[in-house]
Amino acid sequence: xxxxxxxxxxxxxxxxxxxxxxxxxxxxxxxxxxxxxxxxxxxxxxxxxxxxxxxxxxxxxxxxxxxxxxxxxxxxxxxxxxxxxxxxxxxxxxxxxxxxxxxxxxxxxxxxxxxxxxxxxxxxxxxxxxxxxxxxxxxxxxxxxxxxxxxxxxxxxxxxxxxxxxxxxxxxxxxxxxxxxxxxxxxxxxxxxxxxxxxxxxxxxxxxxxxxxxxxxxxxxxxxxxxxxxxxxxxxxxxxxxxxxxxxxxxxxxxxxxxxxxxxxxxxxxxxxxxxxxxxxxxxxxxxxxxxxxxxxxxxxxxxxxxxxxxxxxxxxxxxxxxxxxxxxxxxxxxxxxxxxxxxxxxxxxxxxxxxxxxxxxxxxxxxxxxxxxxxxxxxxxxxxxxxxxxxxxxxxxxxxxxxxxxxxxxxxxxxxxxxxxxxxxxxxxxxxxxxxxxxxxxxxxxxxxxxxxxxxxxxxxxxxxxxxxxxxxxxxxxxxxxxxxxxxxxxxxxxxxxxxxxx
Amino acid sequence: xxxxxxxxxxxxxxxxxxxxxxxxxxxxxxxxxxxxxxxxxxxxxxxxxxxxxxxxxxxxxxxxxxxxxxxxxxxxxxxxxxxxxxxxxxxxxxxxxxxxxxxxxxxxxxxxxxxxxxxxxxxxxxxxxxxxxxxxxxx
Numbered sequence: 001x002x003x004x005x006x007x008x009x010x011x012x013x014x015x016x017x018x019x020x021x022x023x024x025x026x027x028x029x030x031x032x033x034x035x036x037x038x039x040x041x042x043x044x045x046x047x048x049x050x051x052x053x054x055x056x057x058x059x060x061x062x063x064x065x066x067x068x069x070x071x072x073x074x075x076x077x078x079x080x081x082x083x084x085x086x087x088x089x090x091x092x093x094x095x096x097x098x099x100x101x102x103x104x105x106x107x108x109x110x111x112x113x114x115x116x117x118x119x120x121x122x123x124x125x126x127x128x129x130x131x132x133x134x135x136x137x138x139x140x141x142x143x144x145x146x147x148x149x150x151x152x153x154x155x156x157x158x159x160x161x162x163x164x165x166x167x168x169x170x171x172x173x174x175x176x177x178x179x180x181x182x183x184x185x186x187x188x189x190x191x192x193x194x195x196x197x198x199x200x201x202x203x204x205x206x207x208x209x210x211x212x213x214x215x216x217x218x219x220x221x222x223x224x225x226x227x228x229x230x231x232x233x234x235x236x237x238x239x240x241x242x243x244x245x246x247x248x249x250x251x252x253x254x255x256x257x258x259x260x261x262x263x264x265x266x267x268x269x270x271x272x273x274x275x276x277x278x279x280x281x282x283x284x285x286x287x288x289x290x291x292x293x294x295x296x297x298x299x300x301x302x303x304x305x306x307x308x309x310x311x312x313x314x315x316x317x318x319x320x321x322x323x324x325x326x327x328x329x330x331x332x333x334x335x336x337x338x339x340x341x342x343x344x345x346x347x348x349x350x351x352x353x354x355x356x357x358x359x360x361x362x363x364x365x366x367x368x369x370x371x372x373x374x375x376x377x378x379x380x381x382x383x384x385x386x387x388x389x390x391x392x393x394x395x396x397x398x399x400x401x402x403x404x405x406x407x408x409x410x411x412x413x414x415x416x417x418x419x420x421x422x423x424x425x426x427x428x429x430x431x432x433x434x435x436x437x438x439x440x441x442x443x444x445x446x447x448x449x450x451x452x453x454x455x456x457x458x459x460x461x462x463x464x465x466x467x468x469x470x471x472x473x474x475x476x477x478x479x480x481x482x483x484x485x486x487x488x489x490x491x492x493x494x495x496x497x498x499x500x501x502x503x504x
Numbered sequence: 505x506x507x508x509x510x511x512x513x514x515x516x517x518x519x520x521x522x523x524x525x526x527x528x529x530x531x532x533x534x535x536x537x538x539x540x541x542x543x544x545x546x547x548x549x550x551x552x553x554x555x556x557x558x559x560x561x562x563x564x565x566x567x568x569x570x571x572x573x574x575x576x577x578x579x580x581x582x583x584x585x586x587x588x589x590x591x592x593x594x595x596x597x598x599x600x601x602x603x604x605x606x607x608x609x610x611x612x613x614x615x616x617x618x619x620x621x622x623x624x625x626x627x628x629x630x631x632x633x634x635x636x637x638x639x640x641x642x643x
Contacts, residue, residue, distance in 0.1 A: 415547070475543070
């Protein structure tokens, strides 16, 4: 390793908390950061923190954060030598990675071929099988007759899921637990697939009951070294959106961890993977005999990467930048270990009492909790305007402790000491989840929130106590208003904007 | 420890923070008034709608210096008399609602111009409780 760094300016092709996270890593490493922003984000935290900020277009993402041309133009204009894509937006777009290569800008991520291969569910599944990693048993019978599909179901093993081969998003999926169920499920599934996707072809897959979503972080350099950084348990999710993640998983034993970690590295190696990536598995059962199946590989930094950082002590963003600069990994597998426990809570601008509707508005009052073992990765600050154009993730609170129970207690104390006023958030839901007996016991699966969500939500709304009403009255009486505290209001003309062009 | 019947005492600490004391239990609350008033207390967030019950829940002081009731309540005790000087945060009267005492504090230094309610009276949100005026400067 050399002391000097080949990058002295990095463009961050993202917004929100992840852009802030990367900007801070650049600053620590002595690298200048270039933020890009849409008109909706002209005063956003990421745009104000970076050393340089470039406007890339109007609020719709397709014309700004998803515009390859606009982002590469910003890189050229600012002389950035590398681009960090964050997550979402262009992070898993092989065309963008190729365009960066063609423009002579380093893409801080895997090669385009790896993005493309792992981006196709079918190609990724084939690759996992080639790497000797188990996948959820399933097939698309060439003969789509009722009898042939029933044969396939028996080969795959009951219970099975019949899925539209061209589908997605859970539409048209039918469960069958026996031959008898198939009589109705096959024609029904075919009709629904045809109606929804214009193609009645069915895929037959083994239904994994009460699965856990457990993923492994991997890092691969350009010198043939690949390591994994253990697991993240991400089973608390609703409609496939993760809400709480943790590491280690309460059910992964050392023997299972070893097998899954080896499998994750094998997939990454087979894919010719470079940089940070995540191999996702479904896990069935618990203990050493639990079975795991490759689900997919995410070819980017994950939202939940901080829990891995907290238990391994590795800064994944620094590692990504180092790898992109051609450095060798600083550790071998045996140098890495998990210590303690970390839990991440995702704070979303959405109303848990009202169908999780996304919320927009100004953060009139926003105070982050400060206490030992609590990390806040935030994309907002007091006075920030939250727009409806983008992902509703505002901030991630990561609590660390020596044990799971200590981390949970700390997460609960911190989230209860986190006033976010002006827009509704899912904080009340997070408080309930952390205290749910099944979460406390670590007895969770991917169906947990969908199954328990309504009961939890029913407990959320409570009428204000006299103390609350009294505080509200005191706030009004003492003139504690947004205007008095200088919080900018959405759509207000702000005096500094109107001074533009004036001699000051 | 606190008892639901203990009076609630609220002292503004500035910058949206309020010390809430009930019995011997102390808590920091956060609040900010916008179109609605947002309150954060004990890990819970509330939006106190100014017109939740259809009547204007005007907060306690209007331009004429009138202190009004923030919620439906019974006047339990009046601590001041007309003509009496008061300081900011002095408890000028105590209301009772839902079996809890709610101290009403003077929002600023001044002199009580008139008392507009009686002990035992049931007041509605927006009902004028007393009028304040600026202290006269001695000639």
